[in-house]
Amino acid sequence: MKADFKFSNLLGTVYRQGDLVFSRDGTQLLSPVGNRVSVFDLINNKSFTFEYEHRRDIATLDLNCQSTLLLSIDEDGRAILTNFKSRTVLHHFNFKEHCYRVKFSPDGKLFALACGRFLHIWKTPSTTEDRQFAPFVRYRVHAGHFQDIVSLTWSHDGRFILTSSKDLTARLWSVHSEDKQLASVTFAGHRDYVLGAFFSSDQEKIYTMGKDGALFQWEFTPKPGDEDEEEKEDEPDISKYSWRITQKHFCYNERNKVKCVTFHAPSNLLVIGFSNGEFRLYDLPHFTLLQQLSMGQNSVDTVSINSSGEWLAFGSSRLGQLLVYEWQSESYVLKQQGHFDSMNSLTYSPDGSRVVTASEDGKIKVWDVVSGFCLVTLEGHTSSVTQVQFAKRGQVLFSSSLDGTVRAWDLIRYRNFRVFTGAERIQFSCLAVDPSGEVVCAGSVDSFDIHVWSVQTGQLVDQLAGHEGPVSCLSFSQETGMLASASWDKTIRIWSVFGRSQQVEPIEVYSDVLALAARADGEQVAVSTLSGQISIFDIATARQVGSVDCRKDIIAGRNLEDRFTAKNSARSKFFTTISYSFDGLAIVAGGNNNSICLYDVANEVLLKRFIVSKNMNLNGTMEFLNSSRLTEAGSLDLIDTAGENSDLEDRIDNTVPGSNRGGDLSTRRVRPEVRVMSIQFSPTATAFAAASTEGLLVYSVDDTIVFDPFDLDVDVTPQTTLESLQNKSYLEALVMSFRLNEKYLISKIYESIPVSQINLVSSNLPVVYVSRILRFIAEYSMESQHIEFNLLWINAIISAHGAFMSLHKQDFSFALRSIQRFLGRVAKDVVRTSKTNKYAYTFLTSTDGNLESEAQIEGKLSEDDRDVDDDDDDEKMTTASEDEQEWLGFEAKVRQLPLNDGIESDQDDSLI
Known part of the structure; x- marks a missing residue:
């Protein structure tokens, strides 16, 4: 079991607060999610999250023009400078004050x-320079505003800076001393905050936007009375010029205020976001309304435009919503939204390509693991969704909820096709699905029975009675079909659902059971108890075979309202969710604390501990509180300072006490508490996901090795590899390409191996390369058109090394599931293509260029069919379904087609 898991990605959260920044080429979007930064690749449809964390939520960030340096600053003014290309942290710096905006200069030399x-x-x-003692050097400080600066804009030549402030003014500053006489100008006249000030493309006009919707256009014109004198002089006198308002425009939106504004100078496009979720696009300088749309009922907090002016990015912190809009075609490039409330449960799909999360808001979201995007949101439950789980086969998802229903979802059509209810309305808190998909079981805190439904009929077929307390968790074994249940009565019961009986006597546990997980082979079951122990029981003998003391491994933080230290706290010294690994050798656990622990089952030791979050805005992330902030009445951070805000909408408190957001639920304001609600290993055994307060954290084993020096010597070079290929030493060339680990070289060698040599190369291939070549074929086949060629390789490799692969399932699980994903995607396309082109194929194969009668053609077709269909195919065709018959008939005919030694030509592609 590998233990070198690292933070891989953050799902479930796309935007919290702060600025949205496009890269220079406009294809990547940087979004602050709490104290981390996520990057969305809008072209390749992928996303990743930087590994580093801030101590507070990020307030502002910016990327330089070369897209090499990323500067992010949190609410306390602590900045982190990162190399954007290599994703490494370069420097830390503390500006010691809240920073509202940061912008790099056009040339990138200043910010x-x-x-x-x-x-x-x-x-x-x-x-x-790699090492600098003082990397941050302050160049200049300008003071002139009387209140906080809310925005700043660089001129296109990098000589001037425009700032707007809450003091109802905007100011023009010079960067260098030689331009001082042209700057130090104050633009006054607005009756509300100036949210933005921008230069025109020729820098002869300045636009200022107020919070009340007033847009002023300023121009550098002669002072009144000096116009005639300026016409007589050859060179104008700058002292006789001044910035004056030449035009005023107003955008009315009833009582709604402007929340954000941005301007794209090359295209003269002005984008305004309002507090009611509406955004408008104007063409300047004539202030012509181009479009008027809405992204919801919550305010638009930030807006950004890419360098070409085609894509607009909007962010709403209330719902965690992120939107990328192409305004010319009026279409969405990206539309993502996280859960409104905390997540309760997560589950992996059987192939490990998707993660499904359930939340307190009653919604279920399906996330793609590779891209990091939400594929679909399932709505149907009217209350909190407590647990979700996949059926072992098929694209069927089951969910339980506090609304008294268990629902079955079809993830191909994304619809709800079954609703299971009990004899009386009770709240279901846990769920388990039989591996065969025949029955689904659910437990409740209102009833002591386990409800069992038939999936096909939707009827309640049985109620398993025996527990003397509410059922807290259920789990099916993936191989034996055994059902394990745990209850508040401090017992674990093993059920044979189809036998309508218990397999063994109730297993007594000395504390309340909080979580339960059954091993895949059904021989062991592990439980996490309130006493901080993970106990492992053998199901056949009902005896305890292992125990792990977790209390010493848990990092329990101190909440701001706690009167006791973290060391004396027993509130979170236990785990509330556990999960077995694919091979059953490890257990990962999480709970209402800041720790995720990975344990070795056989040796009962801690392998690795992960910190959930370092965000000090959450309760429980700090082990020791700042003593300077503590008083006799409590911490100063608990004082509600919302009434001192300058904005009316910030002073109004519309929050309602949440159910699982931490803190005292009797108060109006609830401070989030760091915790892990659900955790599960991926079926590929290379990753696990944890649903936490910060979002869906994905930890994976780093398989993206750029260079693999396995058995590397001087003779292994791209040139010698190609020479081996020319000498027809195909096995040697393939192994050498894998040693170099160059993708283009592996593809060239793989495509150049003749079909007749596939079985020979596969049988002699060293076992260390079997997993790698399977993973390569799975990735290559997604883009390749050579379907049969890839299938022949897969068949030859599995036939030659099947015995070794069965003994080392954990090493080949990821590769085999990748192959399974390829087969599932391609098989449907091939069957559909064969159906739609059946008659065209019959006509093409029956035509040889000579004119023949219809009788001769029919006779030839019947004769060809008799030749093609041998005894084995006849047996398969009689027992297969309609789709399988189409596939077998297509495969039999394709086998008659001639194949070249190499596949460099496109002849096979056109025939297929």
Whole structure:
């Protein structure tokens, strides 16, 4: 069992607060999610999250023009400078004040920072020097505003900076001393906050946007009375010029205020977001309304435009919504939204390609593991969804809810096709699905019985009675079909659902059972108890075979309202969710604390501990509180300072006490508490996911090795590899390409091996390369058109090394599931293509260029059919379904087609 898991990605959360930033080419979007930064690749439909964390939620960030340096600053003013290409942290720095905006200069040599009411200009740390004692050097400080600066904009030549503030003014500043006489200008006249100030493309006009919807256009014109004198002079006198308002425009939206604004100078496009979720697009300088749309009922908090002016990015922190809109075609490039409330449960699909999460808001979301995007949102439950689980076969998902129903979802058509209810309305808190998919079981805190339904009929077929307390968790064994249940009566019961009996006597546990997990082979069951123990029981003998003391491994933080230290806290010294690994050798556990622990089952030791979050905005992340903030009445951070905010909408408290957000539920404001609600290993055995307060955390084993020096010597080079290929030493060339681990070289060698040599190469292939070549074929076949060629390789490799693969399932699980995903995707397309082209194929194969009679053609067709269909195919065709008959008939005919030694030509593709 590999233990070198690392943080891989963050799903379930796409935006929290702060700025949205496009990369220079406009294909990547950077979004702050809490104290992390996520990057969405809008072209390749993928996303990743940086591994580093801030101590607080990120307030602002920016990317330089070369897309090499990323500067992110949290609410306390602590900044992290990151190499965007290599994703490594370069420097840490503390600006010691809340920073509202940060912007790099057009040339990337400087960056401007809005710290309170001051404008700071800093030199960008040099990327050429690896070690610098003081990488951040302040270049200049400007003071002039009387309140906080809310926005700043660089001029296109990098000589001036425009700032807007809450003091109802905007100001023009010079970056260098030689331009000082042209700057230090104040733009006054607005009656509300100035949310943005922008330069036109020729820098002869300045636009300022107020919170009340007023847009002022400023131009550098002669002062009144000096127009005639300027016409007589050859060179204008700058002292006789001043910035004046030449036009005023107003966008009315009833009582709704402007929340964000941005301007794209090359296309003169102005985008305004309002507090009611509406956004508008205007063409300047004529202020022509181009489009008017809405992204919901919550305010648009930030807006950004890419360099080409085609894509607009909107963010709403209330719902965690992220939107990328192409305004010319009026279509969405990206539309993502996280859960509104905390997640309760998660489950992996059988092939490990998707993760399904259930939340308190009654919604179920399906996430793609590779891309990190939400594929679909399932709505149907009217209350909190407590647990979700996949059937072992088929695309069927089951969910239980507090609304008293268990629902079955079809993930091909994305619809609800079954609703299971009990004899009386009770709240279901746990769920388990039989591996065969015949029955589904659910337990409740309102009843002591386990409800069993038939999936096909939807009827309640049985109620398993025996527990003397509410049923807390259920789990089916994936191989034996055994059902294990745990209850508040401190017992574990093993049921034979189809035998309508218990297999063994109730297993007594000395504390309340909080979580239960059955091993895949059905021989052991593990439970997590309130006493902080993970106990492992043998099902056949009903005896305890192992125990892990988890209390010493858990990092329990101290909440702000706690009167006791974290060391003396017993609130979170236990795990509430556990999961077995694919091979049953390890257990991963999480709970109402800041720890995720990976344990070795055989040796009962801790393999690795992961920290859920370092965000100090959450309760439980700090083991020791800041003593300078503690008083006799409690921590100063507990004081509600919302009434001191300058904005009316910020002073109004519309929050309602949540159910699982931590803190005291009797208060109006609830501080989130760090915890892990659900955790599960991936079926591929290379990753596990944890549903936490910060989102869906995915930890995986790093398989993306750029260079593999296995058995590497001087003679293994791309040139010698190609020479071996020319000498027809196919096995040697293939092994050498895998040693170099160059994708283009592996593809060339793989495509150049003749079909007649596939079985020979596969049988002599060393076992260390079997998993790698299977994974390569799975990835290659998704884009390749050579279907039969790939199938022949898969068949030859599995036939030659099947015995070794069965003995090492954990090493080949990821590769085999990748192959299974390829077969499932391609088989449907091939059957559909064969159906739609059946008659065209019959006509083409019956035509040889000579004119023949219809009788001769029919006779030839019947004769060909008799030749093709041998005894084995006849037996298969009689027992197969309609789709399988189409596939077998297509396969039999394709086998008659001639194949070249190599597949460099496109002849096979056209025939297929």
